Amino acid sequence: MDIFKFFKRTKIEEWELLLLKKVITNLPKQYLILVRQLDDGLIRRVLRDASDIPGYVSFGFNFDVYKKYYNENKKSYKLTSIKVYDNLTSTFLDYAIYVSSGVIIGYLFEGDKKSKIDFTRINASGFRTEIIGESDYNRIADMLNEEEKTTLNSSDVYSVYVNNKEYFHIKDLEDGDFIGIDNKKLVYKITHDPLEVILLNQTIVDVFKQRLR
Template sequence: MFGLFKRTKIEKWETDLLQNVIIKLPSEYSSFINQINDGLLRGVLVSASDILGYVAFTFHPNILKKYDKKKEQDFKLTNIKVYDNKSLSFVPYEIYISSGTISGYSLIGCKGQNVDVGKVDVSGFKKKIIGKSDYHRIMYILLEEEKKLLNPSEVYSILIDGKEYFHLKDLEDGDFIGIDENKVIYRITHNPLEKVVISKKLSEVLEGE
């Protein structure tokens, strides 16, 4: 019922595919291999966006500090194709970069376990700048001290029970801190699914968790 909590563990084919695609791209993108090898990617959130086939990555905070570049513009690497062993055809694959880090990918037309991770086509790849992120949608309700405690690349919109929340910070086991458009703060857990209101200042919550 709540698709974003179907899977939180990152699978080997996902990192293998990322690496095999990036290796074939121009050298300016090779630094993203280091992020994967350093263990930046902690897990995934499935169906956490209205982007078709999108899977978001969660991060190990200590490693994220090494690569996070908040002033860098978000973009995606598109027009990439990967081979689907089931349909015996190439399908679209995109890699999303936010604040200098790999933030997610989209895979359309097949299930990941059917992908041939060694058979990729980047001959027509393009870099496409992404417009305002979900972080920019909530900036106006945040205080300056709160903005300093947030990583824009970790802020994204999630629909739960038909209501929109903004993911702010990962906790353990796929749980996270989120807020709604009225700046009500929640601790959102997935096992069981609960949305618990936190009656503290946002800065206290972000510093204390």
């Protein structure tokens, strides 16, 4: 993957924001907090191609809003089996929303900006909530001690490749930056503006004891 493409930033488009809100309002009331996050101005930009999952779009945040809703004790999940009607192809397209630590972090859409979305035809009757991140956590679990296992939220652990090296995301920082570890359990701060992978003289437990910043 081209790392500069990984961190490409663009403004969120009106149709993206509208579709997010329309989909969420078709879900049970417990998910309406995600609309409040959007109305509060959570999303600063979208990050396209930030995953090996085709069609996935992740968000860069206004960090003051992010901190308001962030809860590290909440597991990450995705809302799937949602269908959105496209007038261009006369078909329902798959749509999913991703949430991590209580914050909406991205979406997955089978269509694109060329789709002619019918915002009145959203079918969320069969939606499912799927916990994510467990498999990547299991890949590193054997090298963690008990304190580290207690400290980490397993659903926040996922694999990311930067400059052809694999890191495991363990903690979000501001605006898309994050803390990651490698397969030797070394801890890094990974930033995108400028692009840097900074080795930290800290342990996994150390970085979680610090204030989120």
